[in-house]
Amino acid sequence: MRQPLSAVAAEELVRRHAVQGATLMSILHAIQDETGFVPPETVEPLARALSLSRAEVHGTITYYHHFRSEPPARVTVQLCRAEACRSMGTEALKDHIEGHTGCRFDSGHAEDTELESVYCLGQCALSPSMTINGEIHARMTPQKFDRLFSAAKDKTEVTA
Numbered sequence: 001m002r003q004p005l006s007a008v009a010a011e012e013l014v015r016r017h018a019v020q021g022a023t024l025m026s027i028l029h030a031i032q033d034e035t036g037f038v039p040p041e042t043v044e045p046l047a048r049a050l051s052l053s054r055a056e057v058h059g060t061i062t063y064y065h066h067f068r069s070e071p072p073a074r075v076t077v078q079l080c081r082a083e084a085c086r087s088m089g090t091e092a093l094k095d096h097i098e099g100h101t102g103c104r105f106d107s108g109h110a111e112d113t114e115l116e117s118v119y120c121l122g123q124c125a126l127s128p129s130m131t132i133n134g135e136i137h138a139r140m141t142p143q144k145f146d147r148l149f150s151a152a153k154d155k156t157e158v159t160a
Ligand code: FES
Pocket: 080, 081, 082, 083, 084, 085, 086, 119, 120, 121, 122, 123, 124, 127, 128, 129
């Protein structure tokens, strides 16, 4: 369970990114790049910094699928399921990934892994494409996925 950010920490996080000329979108991207998500505690300081209502800030965060309000899973896989990738076997790859991870696409965290469908990663000529923890991979095969997924799990292994 995530510990909420203190008001001071949320204020500080926003202050670091709400530089002159920054837009709400650019700040949200910067916060998510830094923390992996946009903590809900930042909504109020963001609204104050940009002279917006809390509803406007919250509405922007929830409108864009890209922004998370909770920390991501240890390993997040985004599989492109748009046209070009479909024609190159992405649906068979999806079935393989679900079988391999024991998780379902677009159903939230399970086993510390999250599988998300996305629709075009701009790598159509190199399909099928996906990202694993934000890193893009092209010309994917089941074998390549197994190797990369295992490496991502090892890399993010929590050591006590
Ligand atoms: S359709 Fe998959 S990357 Fe464009």
